[in-house]
Amino acid sequence: MTYDRLQQWFYKTILAVPREFKRYLWDQINWESRFIIITGARGVGKTTMILQYIKEQLPINEQTLYVRMDDLYFNRYSLVEFAEEFASYNGKYLFLDEIHKYPGWSREVKIIYDQFPELKLVLTGSSTTEISKGEGDLSRRALFYHLPGLSFREYMEFENILKHNPVTLDDLIHHSIEMTLDITEKIHPLPLFNDYLKTGYYPFYKEDPEGFHKRLNQIINTTLDTDIPASLLLDYRAIFNMRKLLGLITEMVPFKPNITKLSQQIGLSRESLIKYLHYLKKADLIELLFSSRKGVSRLNKPEKIYLNNTNIIFALHPTHPNIGNLRETFFINQLFVNHHVSYPEKGDFWVDNTYLFEVGGKSKTGDQIVHTDNAWIAADDIEISAGRKIPLWLFGFLY
Numbered sequence: 001m002t003y004d005r006l007q008q009w010f011y012k013t014i015l016a017v018p019r020e021f022k023r024y025l026w027d028q029i030n031w032e033s034r035f036i037i038i039t040g041a042r043g044v045g046k047t048t049m050i051l052q053y054i055k056e057q058l059p060i061n062e063q064t065l066y067v068r069m070d071d072l073y074f075n076r077y078s079l080v081e082f083a084e085e086f087a088s089y090n091g092k093y094l095f096l097d098e099i100h101k102y103p104g105w106s107r108e109v110k111i112i113y114d115q116f117p118e119l120k121l122v123l124t125g126s127s128t129t130e131i132s133k134g135e136g137d138l139s140r141r142a143l144f145y146h147l148p149g150l151s152f153r154e155y156m157e158f159e160n161i162l163k164h165n166p167v168t169l170d171d172l173i174h175h176s177i178e179m180t181l182d183i184t185e186k187i188h189p190l191p192l193f194n195d196y197l198k199t200g201y202y203p204f205y206k207e208d209p210e211g212f213h214k215r216l217n218q219i220i221n222t223t224l225d226t227d228i229p230a231s232l233l234l235d236y237r238a239i240f241n242m243r244k245l246l247g248l249i250t251e252m253v254p255f256k257p258n259i260t261k262l263s264q265q266i267g268l269s270r271e272s273l274i275k276y277l278h279y280l281k282k283a284d285l286i287e288l289l290f291s292s293r294k295g296v297s298r299l300n301k302p303e304k305i306y307l308n309n310t311n312i313i314f315a316l317h318p319t320h321p322n323i324g325n326l327r328e329t330f331f332i333n334q335l336f337v338n339h340h341v342s343y344p345e346k347g348d349f350w351v352d353n354t355y356l357f358e359v360g361g362k363s364k365t366g367d368q369i370v371h372t373d374n375a376w377i378a379a380d381d382i383e384i385s386a387g388r389k390i391p392l393w394l395f396g397f398l399y
Contacts, residue, residue: 002073003085010066017051021158024166024399025049025147031057033143035113036122037099039129040147041284041308042219042227043202046124049147050095058093066095069102079108080115087116100125100231106138113141126223127284128231148284148337149201149309152193152396158203162187167397169339173355173376176385176394183394184383193393197326201311201333216315223283232279241266242276249286249305250316254325259301274301284308287332292342292350303343309333324360327380327392331359337399347375359392 023045029036031053040046051066058064065086067073073082079102086094099105113121127146156162167179183189199205202219205212224243228234234242244266263273280286288302306329307313313321313329328348335341335351344350346368349357356375358366362382366389369375379389 002076003082006067006071006073007062007065011060013066014051014055014060017048017055019052019056021154022052023049023147024151024154025145026053029145030143034120035138035142036145037129037138037142038122038124038145038147039127040124041127041149042223043204043216044147044149045203046147047097048203050097050122050124054093054095062089063092064095065091065093066097068097069099069105074102079105080111083112083116083119087119092118093120093122095122095124097124098126099123100129100227103230110138110141113138126227126231128223128228128279128282148333148399149311150196150203151334151337151399152196152200152393153399155196155200155396156187156192158206159192161192164397166399169335169351169355169398172394172398173390176390179397180384180391180394189383189391189393190381193396196396197310197330198314199311201309205311213311213315213318216311220285220312220315223285228279228283234279238276241268241272242279245273245276246280246285249280250307252305253286253313254304254306254328256303257301257305277302277305281308285312287329287336289332289341289343289349292344292353306332323380327359327361327378331357331378331392331395334395334398339398347372362389364389 026049029038038046038050054060054064054066083094099109109121109123112119150158153164153166157164162183164183172179199209199212202216204215208215224239224246228242229239245262248262248265259270259273263270266273268276277286277288281288285308287306287308289304289306290300291303307316310326310329310333313326331349332341335349340352342350344356347356348359351357354374356369356372357378358364358369358376359378361380364377364379366375366377375388377389378392378395380392382389382391385391
């Protein structure tokens with residue numbers, strides 16, 4: 001009877017799923033794969049995306065089932081028992097949402113994968129979900145995808161303002177004049193860009209625009225209090241120190257961290273502090289920029305620290321956030337999705353070991369990069385490219 005309730009709940013849920021807008025990742029996922037894991041921060045649209053796929057591509061009958069792993073059903077029955085019953089009813093497509101909420105999930109998912117080869121599995125989990133930890137190493141079995149929040153391009157499509165395909169960084173750099181002329185013939189991007197910076201990264205802003213930042217604060221707290229401990233098996237003291245660290249970062253970003261000073265303020269060793277910074281990055285709460293010479297390592301300190309996206313900045317600093325911080329945070333947030341970004345010896349950002357960027361306002365001169373090949377200015381408050389200046393908002397079309 002309890003299993004029947006799960007089926008009925010799934011049928012009711014699927015009826016309410018919108019079809020009009022789909023995230024960019026939809027077209028990149030190999031949905032034919034037998035085992036898929038999609039991670040991402042709370043509120044970026046993982047659940048909606050998999051329900052859209054079910055609604056459009058799969059039979060809505062006993063062959064298909066979507067369940068949330070915080071359902072009370074799993075207080076009484078194991079995940080393996082559930083999968084066994086599903087398979088006995090001719091089940092074929094199994095979607096497990098928020099898998100990190102089920103203790104010991106990796107071991108049982110491995111058993112399901114090995115014992116029920118007729119099942120296709122799609123899992124979603126927190127950004128902090130440790131895929132290779134635990135008793136079941138799934139890293140060689142599953143295809144992994146990470147879903148970020150909305151790009152500026154997606155935001156405009158979501159708002160039914162402009163539909164435009166993603167562009168490559170190479171095309172953006174070398175054809176930015178044509179692109180900006182084409183786009184600005186249809187819309188004025190700057191007011192939309194300012195709205196996006198405040199509230200456009202997480203799709204749930206549409207549900208309650210006035211209460212968006214309050215809900216985003218709640219998500220940040222839940223990520224710290226629930227998702228990180230569940231995924232990384234950290235105790236209360238570790239979470240307390242991580243919350244304290246995030247609070248200090250929030251007051252100072254973007255900044256070049258003094259690891260020794262930060263360690264003393266929080267009462268942590270240097271090694272623990274750097275480890276916690278990596279955890280906060282993994283949770284999509286901050287971004288870390290490493291030296292182009294030293295590279296990314298759990299032992300290396302980051303050269304600069306940012307909050308993950310501009311919506312978080314407005315949620316934590318609702319009045320007068322630093323404009324330079326907003327610009328740089330937007331740039332790395334959009335570039336990090338598909339590109340390698342590091343801290344250069346001169347300029348602001350070194351991308352894919354090829355392109356050097358300065359980020360600033362429309363009056364930015366670029367004196368630091370004037371004699372450098374493949375060097376560009378990502379300039380805010382301009383609509384159309386000119387010379388080496390590319391509008392900052394255009395970098396929101398990369399995914």
